[in-house]
Amino acid sequence: MSAKKQARLVAITHSTGSHLRGWRHPNTPARPATDVKAFIEVVQELERGLFDALFLSETTGTMPGPAEAHQHDSMVNESLDPTLLLSAIASATRHIGLITTASTSLTQPYSLARLLASLDHLSGGRAGWNVVTSRFETEARNFGLDAQLLRAPERYDVAAEFVDVVKGLWDSFDDDAFVHDREKGQVFDPVRVQPLDHRGRRFRVSGSLDIARPPQGHPIILQAGMSEAGRELTAREADLALASGGGWHAREAREDVRRRAAAHGRDPDTLVVLAVFPSVLVADTRAEAEAQLREFTALLHPAERQQHGILAGTAADIADIIEDWLDGDAADGFAVGFPYLQGPVAAFTRLVVPELQRRGRFRTAYAGATLRENLGLPRPARRVPE
Template sequence: MDKGRSGETMKLGAFFHPTGNHVAAWLHPDAQIDAGTNFRHYAEITQTAERGKFDLMFVADAVATRDGKLEALSRWPQYMAYFDPLTLLPALAAVTTHIGLCATATTSYNEPYHIARKFASLDHISGGRAGWNVVTSSNVSEAFNFGRERHYDHDARYDRAIEFVEVVKGLWDSWDDDAFVRDRKSERYFDPAKLHYLNHKGEHFSVRGPLNVARPPQGHPVLFQAGSSEVGREVAARFAEGVFTPQHTLASAQEFYRDLKGRMRKYDRPPEALKVMPGLNAIVGRTRKEAEDLHNFLQSKIHPDVGLELLSNQLGGFDLSEYDLDGPLPDIPERHFALSGLGNTRNIIRWAREERLTIRQIYQRFAAARGQRTLIGSPSEIADDMEEWFRGHGVDGFLFHPSHLPGGLDDFVALVIPELQSRGLFRAEYEGTTLRENMGLERPKSRYVSN
């Protein structure tokens, strides 16, 4: 095996759907059945990830429930009852010390001032461990909760996102790091020369500032992004510091990696300023058979209505209910692509065309990992694969999606993490106290402070 990247170690995030990534995870006998609104559950799995020295834990979000056929939706807990992440993460900060705390927040149905304030507050509460996953929302139902008849068009919502992020970053720089002198003797609480008004007026937002939170410990919370479309890649190259992406082959991962790192040059950003972390649904057992048995059990619990609804949703709401489940996927009109996550949609089309999978086979594959790559095996087999992708410059690390919780995470931490550590591929101890320090990212200077 190529021993490139000597001395480097991979980055690992843990993605937490409440009961796990597999669509039938909640039916596992060890699942926490009320996981979405059970704080003790979140605390325990986050502490487990911290014991495993994960860089970060990550929770997704949507500001709507799923629309679709209620018979199917009633069999599937995603986005139906779960905590608001920016309420949950400060509570998790109090029961952890090192792991990064990352949450999704949409730029389509929020305002920059609110987001800047919430993540700056989280960064202070956690001692510098906050991360923001910037999304534009692919769930069209969200529009109906914010006075809109339809969702923003794909490119329009990215235009809004670019301006949104620039405003948020400007607000985080409202105060110099040493602005708050808090000097009783001089009766001076802050230095007025170190306060800055943003006075932003743009196409989408008009924001004066300043932010009423001191500059975050990290300067800026770490910015993550998950878009794989052309405009999504460009946005990632412009400001993202971590990218989550569905990649299913080493060749496609390498192409994505090279392309994204290459685009950063036009923004005067070095390639190490961004960590590429594809999703990985790793199902591990003490033996390969044990892992396969677990996977087969979960697959057996996929209800056809749920699988079909999940697939239709990922195809922009295209109704598949009238098609033969054991027949081919029909042609999907292009207009549906803009209403879903393009990376996953393209993978589904590729499975149908190149592998000639039936509708049933496609939804079974997608339901197992929600579009991410599934890897099944023993600890050494899982580590071999991860090492190949890392040394082959297809990734800087992975966003691990436990198939079910807590068991899938427990097994990965107990079995795979020691294997990675023994190969020198993953840390034995945290490098620092902030998410930036652990991910090897520089702390950004304020735009108002000269070099």
């Protein structure tokens, strides 16, 4: 019999948790968005639980609509820059992957390639990038852009060219181009650098990156958009995809992006599809999990209580779902959120992780040094322009 399929686990969160009202929970620090020390402690707990990665989402600016409508939300109104926050976390952790979010509509490929290469170097090969195209008019306006420019699928055309340029820049140098030969007085071998000369529809980028090829070759690329154009970008460029919605939806999305990846000449097993559990509460007994859920639901506005989207149960309940979805080919792993962090993260690592390990569904130690190795993904060969 073939070995049981093991789950990948990625924590998807903000420093206040993944629920808009997480900040109101009494366990949450008083200033959650800027209390870096408290957040680092949570990430260290995720690392003790052997999570593949921490994934920080972000929108560049506040939500559309009047301030009155958003005054109750921490998550969408206060947020440190995720890449900077991850670089602080990198120095306080050793194994966990660090996936940031950055927009292809609101940044430039050169600065983004440099940022991600830097995060990969300073974390020893643990960087990832959630490629987003930005949907909100408020975000576009912060950058002086006409909101009309940001309609899909056009924004995915921009994204495809952007990602291509970024990968080209990461490949500026051969892996061993930097020789630092003190005797010869040579820093790098000029034969092993190939500057990019990209002249595309949106971007013109000429030159090479000013840093050695990242430890992972290319930091991990994550894509969550599941429109037609989003799926195409995933199939061509992504290492990790997010399929939100229930098991049936995740299965359809996984099959579809794998089929598309194969059509682009890729081995579909090099695309890891994660189902999304937006908010999980786990406890020793169902009664305790339900009590925690009631306590949290009491913090919500009555209109929100019907659709809080929280999965609450025992470790066996959560592990049963994970096993079902793995065996039903609905997912290769799970992006797990927590309504608030202080308590639920430790409960997950104390209860669900050992339950999955007992069932042979999760690692018992980090296997590799880099995020790519831990995800079981090959290191991309350098592509040199013709």
